[in-house]
Amino acid sequence: MENLELAIQEIKRALPGMTLLENEPMSRHTSFRIGGAVRAIAVPSDMTSLSHICDILKQHELAPFVLGNGTNLLCPDEGLQDLLMLSTEKLQRLYLLPDGAIYAEAGVSLSRLASFAQQNGLKGLEFASGIPGTVGGGCFINAGAYGGELKDVVESVVCLYVGDQGLYEVAAANCEFGYRQSWFSKHAGAVILSAVFRLEAGDPEEIAAKMRELNEKRRDKQPLELPSAGSAFKRPEGHFAAALIDQCGLKGYRNGGAQVSEKHAGFVVNVGGATAHEVYDLMMHVRNTVFRETGVQLEPEVIILPPDYKLEDHSPNPMRNRVTLNDPNAEESGKTAEE
Ligand SMILES: Cc1cc2nc3c(=O)[nH]c(=O)nc-3n(C[C@H](O)[C@H](O)[C@H](O)COP(=O)(O)OP(=O)(O)OC[C@H]3O[C@@H](n4cnc5c(N)ncnc54)[C@H](O)[C@@H]3O)c2cc1C
Structure with a gap:
């Protein structure tokens, strides 16, 4: 923690013009719209400043957590006060x-x-x-x-x-x-x-037509109107997670603001004010029920933070x-x- 504070001070000194969001709610940066405050999100404008930040972190024996669009993340309600996230938002070439x-x-x-x-x-x-x-x-x-x-x-x-x-x-x-x-x-x-x-x-026309077709399919089948992180579970070999969940009668199953989507049982959606705990408990309930009823073990596809690395x-x-x-x-x- 102390190392992180020292690293943040040094990053601010070394890169004064860079966007550094401090104590930033992760609910603003995840498609689930869930998550407490991360200590800092650095948004380097190019690879040189990105590598400078990594260098400073390394000197303090720290590693960054890299943030893309946050569409596959479940961040804890308690926040991530011992973490600096490195956003790739500005790496756009x-x-x-x-x-x-x-x-x-x-x-x-x-x-x-x-x-x-x-x-x-x-x-x-x-x-x-x-x-x-x-x-x-x-x-x-x-x-x-x-x-x-x-x-x-x-x-x-x-x-x-x-x-x-x-x-x-x-x-x-x-x-x-x-x-x-x-x-x-x-x-x-x-x-x-x-x-x-x-x-x-x-052929550009054919490629565009294929993209339209797949995106329509997506809109038809997936609950894109509600916050989620996509498929909650990976596809188990020889099965489809959504079909197993549906078969266990869990479509629409709700825990607080978290719900197994009524439209697509493979998605867990935030129907309003869901906490990470509610999503997590719901996912564990789904996993346990599916295992008990079908013998198939589901594995989360969503990345659940905090990360376990040193x-x-x-x-x-x-x-x-x-x-x-x-x-x-x-x-x-x-x-x-x-x-
Ligand atoms: C509505 C919806 C539909 C989806 N449909 C699909 C689908 O069809 N297929 C599919 O595969 N996924 C799907 N997803 C999940 C998600 O979009 C993908 O997993 C995507 O690849 C995550 O990218 P991201 O930039 O949002 O990564 P994030 O969620 O920001 O991060 C995910 C992981 O990648 C790591 N990471 C991100 N950027 C970097 C980097 N530059 N260097 C190192 N590590 C990095 C992060 O540290 C984290 O561990 C869907 C999600 C939603 C919300």
Whole structure:
């Protein structure tokens, strides 16, 4: 706690123009609209200031928690007074590389990325246009929908590893993308800065039509009118979480302001003033009931804070041997991590 206060003072001195939100309610930064105050949210305007903040935190033996659009988070009502969040909101560069791949910084929304691809006649990201997260949050969890996943289109990810402050370009093959997971979600300490997407040429009209079709499907089936964090549980192998929950008679089940959506049993929605405790207890009730009735164990897809990480748990640096920055492939892609 004391270290965090010292780090915050130093960050303020080093980056006086940067937005630093102090004691900021997380309910303002999460799609669930739930969560008490986090000690601070730093909103660096570029990668240089972001890396400066990580450096200061490291000197105080701290690591940041990276915040994308907050669409997959359940934050505690009690707040997170021992945490500094690093928002990627201002990392918004998005452009075509000379070889036709797309370069996107971490804060770019997946919907903007998908629209950019469509406008440039590139197909493969239609599935992502309705996912409300960012490139960083999407790569972290290998976001997917309607049969597509980011892993199908990501070529590489550049991240800053807080353990050694190094920049690494990690080829997709080394990102360990799996169903709603990646190397980044399995190990703490990497701040995703950007990603390169390799897509196929396609007809812009057809791509736009596909995006419209998927987004209509989403509006039809999902409770988009109420705050949520998307699917509350991962899809268990061989089953669908929503079908199991429905089968157990839990559709519409309510705990205070938290409810299993009446429209889509896979979503937990905030019907008004829900607390994190209410959502959590409801999720545990659903999980226990489904297990008791069907024998299937549901696993939360929503990330429940506070995070369970310690910088010292990640030494020696797990990024060693994953370095591809000086790899010929990094040059082939026409960019370096400093871009
Ligand atoms: C209505 C609704 C529909 C949804 N539909 C889908 C769907 O179809 N498919 C799907 O997969 N998900 C879906 N989601 C969930 C969510 O949008 C995705 O998981 C998304 O990828 C989260 O991105 P985010 O930027 O909001 O991340 P956040 O919620 O801000 O963060 C999630 C995790 O990612 C980490 N993270 C974020 N950015 C970075 C970064 N730059 N570097 C390192 N770590 C980072 C955070 O630390 C955190 O652990 C939905 C959510 C909602 C509310």
